[in-house]
Amino acid sequence: MAITNGYKQNENEKILNILNLTQLATEAKKIIPAGGFGYIASGSEDEFTLQANRKAFQHRQIVPRSLSNIEKPQTDTTIFGINLKMPIMMAPAAAQGLAHVKGEADTAKGVAKAGALMTESTYSSASIADVAAGGGGAPQFFQLYMSKDWDFNKSILDEAKKAGVKAIILTVDATIGGFREADIVNQFQFPLPMANLVKFSQGDGEGKGISEIYAAAAQKIGPKDVKRIIDYTDLPVIVKGIESPEDALYAIGAGAAGVYVSNHGGRQLNGGPASFDVLESVTKAVNHQVPVLFDSGVRRGSDVFKALALGADLVGIGRPAIYGLALGGADGVFSVFEHLNNELKIVMQLAGTKTVADIKRAKLLNIRKHTIT
Ligand code: FMN
Numbered sequence: 001m002a003i004t005n006g007y008k009q010n011e012n013e014k015i016l017n018i019l020n021l022t023q024l025a026t027e028a029k030k031i032i033p034a035g036g037f038g039y040i041a042s043g044s045e046d047e048f049t050l051q052a053n054r055k056a057f058q059h060r061q062i063v064p065r066s067l068s069n070i071e072k073p074q075t076d077t078t079i080f081g082i083n084l085k086m087p088i089m090m091a092p093a094a095a096q097g098l099a100h101v102k103g104e105a106d107t108a109k110g111v112a113k114a115g116a117l118m119t120e121s122t123y124s125s126a127s128i129a130d131v132a133a134g135g136g137g138a139p140q141f142f143q144l145y146m147s148k149d150w151d152f153n154k155s156i157l158d159e160a161k162k163a164g165v166k167a168i169i170l171t172v173d174a175t176i177g178g179f180r181e182a183d184i185v186n187q188f189q190f191p192l193p194m195a196n197l198v199k200f201s202q203g204d205g206e207g208k209g210i211s212e213i214y215a216a217a218a219q220k221i222g223p224k225d226v227k228r229i230i231d232y233t234d235l236p237v238i239v240k241g242i243e244s245p246e247d248a249l250y251a252i253g254a255g256a257a258g259v260y261v262s263n264h265g266g267r268q269l270n271g272g273p274a275s276f277d278v279l280e281s282v283t284k285a286v287n288h289q290v291p292v293l294f295d296s297g298v299r300r301g302s303d304v305f306k307a308l309a310l311g312a313d314l315v316g317i318g319r320p321a322i323y324g325l326a327l328g329g330a331d332g333v334f335s336v337f338e339h340l341n342n343e344l345k346i347v348m349q350l351a352g353t354k355t356v357a358d359i360k361r362a363k364l365l366n367i368r369k370h371t372i373t
Helices: 021-029 034-041 048-059 103-114 128-135 150-162 181-185 195-199 210-215 223-232 245-253 275-286 301-309 319-350 356-361
Strands: 002-004 007-009 060-062 077-079 082-084 088-090 118-120 140-145 167-171 237-242 258-261 292-294 314-317 364-366
Touching: 021 034, 021 319, 034 181, 034 319, 048 060, 048 275, 048 301, 060 301, 088 103, 088 118, 088 319, 103 118, 103 128, 103 319, 118 128, 128 140, 128 150, 128 195, 140 150, 150 223, 167 223, 223 237, 223 245, 237 245, 245 258, 245 275, 258 275, 275 292, 275 301, 301 314, 301 319, 301 356, 314 319
Parallel strands: 088 314, 118 140, 140 167, 167 237, 237 258, 258 292, 292 314
Antiparallel strands: 002 007, 060 364, 077 082
């Protein structure tokens, strides 16, 4: 255990014996300090949307296909020309130093070992260079919170490009922080600096609450701002935080190379739908014009399967990977991705789908309509 600015940071490095990803939260709660755990685990207001994210996966069901004559399902996939061993990615998540002393550098190492895709937040504890080094050349995307300060936007986009990231994820659903009660109860302020904010005139985030951090980000974002980012960088830009067909089409109209369906893991707008419940309406509107990424509430291989079957091309996890990081460092993160992918392979076999392309052709039972679509 390292102590930094009075905050206890875990230093574990080990392979985890995982029963399921939900149970990891219980284990991680024992070792992450209360303020840090509250920030990671909680959602906004009374957490209606956070809970809906989990329940929604019950709304669609996988039809067993026992006579499909397949064995040894393969989970490898390609997105934006990048080959991955699994259709699963690390969602961009801030301040992973709260979970582990090596923060996102270790996350990147574990994700690379698993052959998944790493994404890094603007508000990461580790610097872009350290995260790139942690990944050892494996593919990474960089997530931008658009700042009011365009010099900052330009310089961080340049830095990400220089580090070799393959795409930019522009998050648009956090123009202010959701009302997160756990942070209020814990009087949570980030105890550790955020490496990429050092260039910000407002300081590096240390000693600030999430609302103060978000205050430096642009509150007023429309398609023109998305286009401005797209025009500046020659990397593909994926717009994250899309939950409606209308916004998906605005993003594509502005030149987005991808649409990322997410409600920020129930941390932003509370009272909104589960991300899974809106996924199909977005993939239908996008209609294969660009890849669709998806996250919020994914904990099971069957959840990954269902999201792919409704048209997602890549499926992200946030909290479970952070818990794996706390409990086992890079190998802990690796264990989380391996576990989820192994669950996915079992589901694939039982659903008669040998490849990710087969999953995308699979039909789910819609229990609300009693139809298979
Ligand atoms: N999303 C971003 O786009 N940028 C961030 O900096 C960011 N920070 C996060 C920090 C934490 C601790 C968590 C849990 C999520 C964060 N998110 C952020 C949202 C994740 O990218 C993702 O949408 C969410 O975690 C998915 O839900 P899940 O945790 O249920 O898997």
